Amino acid sequence: MWEFVLAVLRGQAQVDFLPHALTGAIFAVALFAAGWQYGVYGLLGTAVGTATARLLGVARDRITAGLEGFNACLVAVGFAVFLGADHLSTALLALAGSAVVTVVTGAAARVLATWDLPTFTLPYCLMASSMTIAAPGFERIWHNGEGLAALTHPAGGPTTLSWTDLWHAFFADFAQIFFMPQWYVGLIFLVGIFVASRRAGVMACVGSVVGIFTAWALGAPAAEVAEGTMGYNAVLVAMALCGVFLVADAWSLGYAVVAAAAATGLSSAMAALFAPSGGHTFTWPFVLVSLVFLVAAPAFPRLRRPDAAAPTDSADGAEGAATQVAAAA
Amino acid sequence: MWEFVLAVLRGQAQVDFLPHALTGAIFAVALFAAGWQYGVYGLLGTAVGTATARLLGVARDRITAGLEGFNACLVAVGFAVFLGADHLSTALLALAGSAVVTVVTGAAARVLATWDLPTFTLPYCLMASSMTIAAPGFERIWHNGEGLAALTHPAGGPTTLSWTDLWHAFFADFAQIFFMPQWYVGLIFLVGIFVASRRAGVMACVGSVVGIFTAWALGAPAAEVAEGTMGYNAVLVAMALCGVFLVADAWSLGYAVVAAAAATGLSSAMAALFAPSGGHTFTWPFVLVSLVFLVAAPAFPRLRRPDAAAPTDSADGAEGAATQVAAAA
């Protein structure tokens, strides 16, 4: 039982690549700070996903490391945000989605293992996109009036970032990974990341800064930047590519910065691509950019992938690297 | 010549995974019952696809088992339904499409073989989607006035299923695999399935029931359920995952039921996704859900894949399993 609780907490933390139970607990606190329903959805989703994986007999090390929980966590919270947390239909769908995403994870893991790639949050993106696009077609689960399908229009409004916009954006970038726009929720998430690994925390900050700078330089509306929607993918990309799936050094840092900037630009493309169907961006930019940059890495001898068999750099708490890489291998 | 006729009939039956010539003949009767043109398109399409494969030198066992015919059959019938069966342009395009889909089948088979997966009706979905989306751009082949590109709106109308709706839906689910909405056409298809394999027939019924229940539970419009558009993917998924590509037992039955429900939900997502381009759902939900659930299966030790080398369970007529699995291997 205690082992299961630890697996669930690690599952929450694995959203940010960190198989660290205390970090997972802090992430849960952050979700409760945003709204108690989100905290409940997050924990129950992770638990359902982890339990489904056990029921189906998934390899024990994947479950223990929390790798069967993080997609389910995001699916449950995502359903709560987009379908309304207070409806019974949403709760039932979130439970079902958290279970089914385990199958999608198994599929993504097997296909991507062909190129030694991890799944990232691809299973969650597939599941959440399917659900949000499908929902308006079903009257018992759609309670939001008009659908969301619309053609995009060119951005308007001010692009100048005030000091308040800037620091709100910096912290909100960590919170938007879980769809939350509040800066203080992001601050709690950042504390959780630093608790697990100083290096991961630094890279998260680097990603947030790169995301904000890129969005400003390209001319994104200031309001979007301030609530974190332009920068959360950059945070995840920077963490993934410098220290987790590539050995942290000057080359992977530069690689991660370029990738984080690319993911920021891609955020706008994914929004326009999904808009006519009523879909959302979720973490698609992070998933696509990270997969592309990681699968390309062996072509560039200057970039080194961590040796899955080697002892992890536990001094800095980056044990997530070897875990996810080993799981992908 | 007689061998070719048998291959064509098996090709028609392979739409439902059944390499059984008599079943193919019954399926042809069902298409003729829906409209003589559809019967002709179906038979000619299957024949053209099979003949193209022979011309190009495809492996003989694939041709004999009808695996080079079923996508062509659906392509031809699909063109007839969506472009109008009575136009010469449609007939010429259907012939061309039935030939070209052989190449798409070869491509899909080679790529999916990387993970021991069959093609399902992916080649047909690619071909038919391309054609329906492209057609309004060409004046000589588009005779239906306004195009179909539109944004979706949330579902409206009654969701309560009458008794008539229910049994119409149950049979129409078998007919909509071939785009036909008539319950009696579906009944003939179901007879054909039972002739080849009692187990396949039972699973088809299970899939239809799961599809109807899921659609009702989620709140799909009753009219759509009654004409079979919400349930035909569930029928195919249930047949594929319990008894054909996974050994039939309690675990694969549960797995197939979950997958059939997921495919029903995905039907709405695919409709909204294709709507702005003027595309159709075809059997995309079946293909995507079946590929995901099948490629994930090795991660779940409780699910067993049939041994392609072992003698087939001919007592129950499920010889399609080993055939398609062997072809995928």
Place this chain on the structure above:
Amino acid sequence: MWEFVLAVLRGQAQVDFLPHALTGAIFAVALFAAGWQYGVYGLLGTAVGTATARLLGVARDRITAGLEGFNACLVAVGFAVFLGADHLSTALLALAGSAVVTVVTGAAARVLATWDLPTFTLPYCLMASSMTIAAPGFERIWHNGEGLAALTHPAGGPTTLSWTDLWHAFFADFAQIFFMPQWYVGLIFLVGIFVASRRAGVMACVGSVVGIFTAWALGAPAAEVAEGTMGYNAVLVAMALCGVFLVADAWSLGYAVVAAAAATGLSSAMAALFAPSGGHTFTWPFVLVSLVFLVAAPAFPRLRRPDAAAPTDSADGAEGAATQVAAAA
């Protein structure tokens, strides 16, 4: 330095599969004839892509053959055409895009090598589509007023091709590969192709004729045919499948003609598919059709792939074949 210049010129020529420096120089002349900015963008883009590959340590033979330049060339010219060549923001983005596409090329090459496939212009298509769809969301890079997102409508207008339409279309098909609609620009490109390889030149002509005939037969608007937008994909497909990636003989000629016709139909589908997001067709039809027809080829014993180890048919200048095939292997 001289070696780098040769690699850049070969990179320009590799857009048409020709690792031939003189051809690259002629292609540059064609771009300058269309507008001096396009010539500059093309050369600088190719140079940045090639230099980035060297910086990242990509295998030397890929760089020397120009395989790290052709996607960057198209990215830079594409950005200039769609975002406006005269803006500083466009120039900076084109430089960034030409560098990043090197990573996308590495990713595509590794994934597609699983099935012995080359990347074609897939990296460019991914990059250019992302950019055009994302651009209207950013105020500092979008200077074209209203966005381009729209639903397609059925084609209208005359479909009868005049003699002027016909010969304009024939040459414009070669120019539209680089987004240029002028017949004389296409003529210069064609001269460049013939300089490198008579066979490639003949197949380019065959592709153009097939594209024009198919577009006319299906009923495409005459204006689109005349400016080359319906035929440039057919040109690339015909060259790729008969003589470069498949040994030129009667079978591959027939195969290439069918594929070129399919790509022409697919052009309309891709346009309708991207329209609601504001995206463009680019060379997606060529990439998708060529990948499908090439990955399927081993299923058809009548088609022969060139032996990468064998000496190339240098008498006819088709050294591109072995180069790209070897790079894919």
